[in-house]
Amino acid sequence: MIWNEEVECISRDEMRKLQLKRLKDVVKRAYENVPYYKKRFDEAGINPQDIKNLEDIQKIPLTTKDDLRAAYPFGMFAVPRREIVEVHTSSGTTGKPTVSGYTHKDLDIWSEVMARGLTMFGLDENDLIQNTHGYGLFTGGFGVHYGAQKIGATVIPISTGQTRRQIEIMKDFGTTVLIVTPSYGLYLAEVAEEEGLTSGDLNLKSIGFGAEMWTEEMRQEIQKRFNAPAYNIYGLTEIMGPGVALECPEQDGLHVMEDHFYPEIIDSETMEVLEDGEKGELVITTLTRHGMPIIRFRTKDVTRLRRGECACGRTHVKMDRITGRTDDMLKIRGVAVFPSQIEKALLKMDGIEPHYQIIVTRPQHLDEMEVQVETSPELFSDEVKELVGIKKKIENFIHNEIGLRVTVTLVEPKTLPRSEGKAVRVIDKRGLNS
Amino acid sequence: MKIEQLSIFLENKKGRMRNALDVLADGGFNIRALSIADTSDFGILRLIVPEPYKAKKILEDNNFVVKMGYVIAVEMSDQPGGLGTILGILDDSDINLDYLYAFVDEKEERAIVLLHPEDIDAGIEVLKKSGTTIIPPEDVYNW
Numbered sequence: 001m002i003w004n005e006e007v008e009c010i011s012r013d014e015m016r017k018l019q020l021k022r023l024k025d026v027v028k029r030a031y032e033n034v035p036y037y038k039k040r041f042d043e044a045g046i047n048p049q050d051i052k053n054l055e056d057i058q059k060i061p062l063t064t065k066d067d068l069r070a071a072y073p074f075g076m077f078a079v080p081r082r083e084i085v086e087v088h089t090s091s092g093t094t095g096k097p098t099v100s101g102y103t104h105k106d107l108d109i110w111s112e113v114m115a116r117g118l119t120m121f122g123l124d125e126n127d128l129i130q131n132t133h134g135y136g137l138f139t140g141g142f143g144v145h146y147g148a149q150k151i152g153a154t155v156i157p158i159s160t161g162q163t164r165r166q167i168e169i170m171k172d173f174g175t176t177v178l179i180v181t182p183s184y185g186l187y188l189a190e191v192a193e194e195e196g197l198t199s200g201d202l203n204l205k206s207i208g209f210g211a212e213m214w215t216e217e218m219r220q221e222i223q224k225r226f227n228a229p230a231y232n233i234y235g236l237t238e239i240m241g242p243g244v245a246l247e248c249p250e251q252d253g254l255h256v257m258e259d260h261f262y263p264e265i266i267d268s269e270t271m272e273v274l275e276d277g278e279k280g281e282l283v284i285t286t287l288t289r290h291g292m293p294i295i296r297f298r299t300k301d302v303t304r305l306r307r308g309e310c311a312c313g314r315t316h317v318k319m320d321r322i323t324g325r326t327d328d329m330l331k332i333r334g335v336a337v338f339p340s341q342i343e344k345a346l347l348k349m350d351g352i353e354p355h356y357q358i359i360v361t362r363p364q365h366l367d368e369m370e371v372q373v374e375t376s377p378e379l380f381s382d383e384v385k386e387l388v389g390i391k392k393k394i395e396n397f398i399h400n401e402i403g404l405r406v407t408v409t410l411v412e413p414k415t416l417p418r419s420e421g422k423a424v425r426v427i428d429k430r431g432l433n434s
Numbered sequence: 435m436k437i438e439q440l441s442i443f444l445e446n447k448k449g450r451m452r453n454a455l456d457v458l459a460d461g462g463f464n465i466r467a468l469s470i471a472d473t474s475d476f477g478i479l480r481l482i483v484p485e486p487y488k489a490k491k492i493l494e495d496n497n498f499v500v501k502m503g504y505v506i507a508v509e510m511s512d513q514p515g516g517l518g519t520i521l522g523i524l525d526d527s528d529i530n531l532d533y534l535y536a537f538v539d540e541k542e543e544r545a546i547v548l549l550h551p552e553d554i555d556a557g558i559e560v561l562k563k564s565g566t567t568i569i570p571p572e573d574v575y576n577w
C-alpha cells in the first residue's frame with residue numbers, strides 16, 4: 001500500500017518542478033518574515049529572486065543549531081505567535097533548547113508524512129499501534145501519533161517506560177504495530193522473554209524504530225525476537241520531528257519526503273554540496289513549513305543519498321541509515337549527550353582536573369556509560385567511604401547535567417590515553433559507525 | 435605522638451600496587467608497615483616509611499596521588515584479648531575508628547596496632563589517660 005501514490009510515485013521531472021516552486025515560496029516567506037533570514041541573505045548579497053533553479057539553493061547560507069538557539073525562543077517563527085498551535089523543543093542538553101513551532105497546516109503536513117511512512121510499515125485503519133515514544137516536548141510521541149490517527153489506526157499512547165505494562169498491553173490488546181527506539185525494543189523483548197512470552201503470544205506485524213543510531217545486527221535481533229520486520233524512522237525536531245524520512249518494505253534505506261523536505265549532502269569541511277552516493281553531512285530545507293521555515297539546516301548527521309527506482313514503486317530519493325555525526329554528540333539511550341556536558345559537571349567538583357574519558361557500551365542491548373575520571377590530590381581521600389562519596393557526588397552532578405545515570409570510575413592520574421597531547425574523550429564500543 | 439602515614443590511590447587493576455612499591459624500592463625506602471583497603475574498582479594503599487615527605491614526593495613525581503595523614507601507634511600485649519582492650523578504651527569514650535592495622539615488632543618482641551580514629555587528638559588523649567603505651571614516630575621509623 002502507498003499512502004499518497006500521486007506524490008510518492010511522482011516522476012523526477014515533476015518532483016523537481018514541485019520542489020522549485022515550493023523552494024521559491026519558502027525562501028520568499030522566510031526572507032520577508034524572519035529577521036534572521038533577511039539578515040543572512042542580505043549579508044550574503046542574495047535575494048529571493050535569485051533562486052531560479054534548484055541548484056541556486058547552494059547560494060543560500062547554511063543554518064546551524066546555534067543559529068536557531070540564538071533565536072530562542074520564538075525568533076525563527078515566520079507567523080504571528082497566535083497562529084502557532086503547538087511547540088516542541090529539542091532536549092536542550094547543550095544550553096538553551098531549540099524551539100519548533102507548528103501551525104495547523106504544519107501539523108497536517110507532519111501527519112501526512114508520518115501517515116506515508118507508517119503505511120510503508122503496513123499500518124492501516126484496522127491496526128493497533130503501540131507508541132512507546134515519549135509524549136511531551138520531544139517530537140517522537142506526537143509525530144507518530146498524528147500519522148497513525150491520520151491513517152485511522154487505533155493508537156495506544158503508552159509513552160516510554162512501564163516495561164511490564166507495555167508487554168501486558170501488547171499481549172492483551174493484541175498490538176499489531178510497535179514503535180520503539182532500537183535499544184528499548186531490545187530491552188522490551190528481553191523482559192517479554194523473562195515474563196515467559198513467546199512471539200506466538202504477540203500479534204505484531206511490524207515495528208517502527210527511530211531516535212537513535214543502530215546497526216543492521218540490531219535490526220536482525222529485534223526482528224528475530226519479535227518475529228516481525230522492523231523499519232527505520234528518521235527525523236529531527238528542528239525540521240519537524242519524525243517523518244523526514246522513513247523506510248519502505250525493501251529495508252534498504254529511507255525515502256526522504258522530498259516534496260516537503262529538500263535534502264542535500266555537504267562536505268562538512270568545505271561546505272561543498274556532494275554528488276548523490278557520496279557520504280557527507282545531511283542538510284535539509286523545509287519546503288512547505290509555515291510556522292517556522294528552516295532553510296539549509298545542518299543536521300550534523302552523516303549519510304548519503306541514492307536516487308533510482310525503488311522496488312516498492314516510490315520515486316523519492318533514499319538516504320542510508322545514519323552512520324555517524326560530524327560533531328561529538330553521543331546518543332545514549334536516545335538522549336543526546338555531549339562530552340562538554342560531562343566536563344561541565346566535573347568542573348562543579350572542587351579541585352577536579354577534568355581529565356576524563358567516556359566509555360559507551362551496550363552490554364545487554366541497553367546503552368551504558370562509564371565516565372573515568374583521573375584522581376587528583378584534592379579529590380583523593382584516605383578513607384574508602386569518602387572516596388565512594390566523591391564518586392557518588394560526581395555521578396549526581398553528571399546525572400543533573402544530562403539526565404542519565406552513569407557509572408563513575410576513579411582512575412590514577414595520567415593513565416587515560418592522550419593522543420598528540422589531546423585527550424581521547426570518547427570510546428564508543430557499540431560499533432554503530434560502520 | 436602521631437605517626438605520618440602515606441595513603442596512595444590505586445586502581446584495582448593488575449600490577450598497580452607493584453608499581454607503587456617499585457617506586458619506593460627504587461628510592462631506597464624500607465616500608466615499616468602497610469595495609470590496603472580495597473573496593474571493586476579502587477584501593478587505598480596505606481603505609482609507614484621513614485622520611486615520609488621524601489617518599490611522598492617521589493611517588494608524586496611518578497604520578498601517584500598521595501595523601502599524608504596520621505595514625506596512632508599503640509603497643510598492645512601480644513596475647514589473646516590484647517587488641518580488644520585497646521578498642522574497649524576507645525569505645526568507652528565514644529571514639530569511632532575508621533580503620534586499623536596491626537603487626538608484630540620482632541626486635542622489641544611487642545605487638546603494635548596503628549589506629550586511625552575519626553578524631554585523632556581525642557584518641558591520643560583517652561589512650562594516654564588509660565595508661566596505654568603510645569609509640570613515638572622515631573621508634574616506629576627505626577624498627
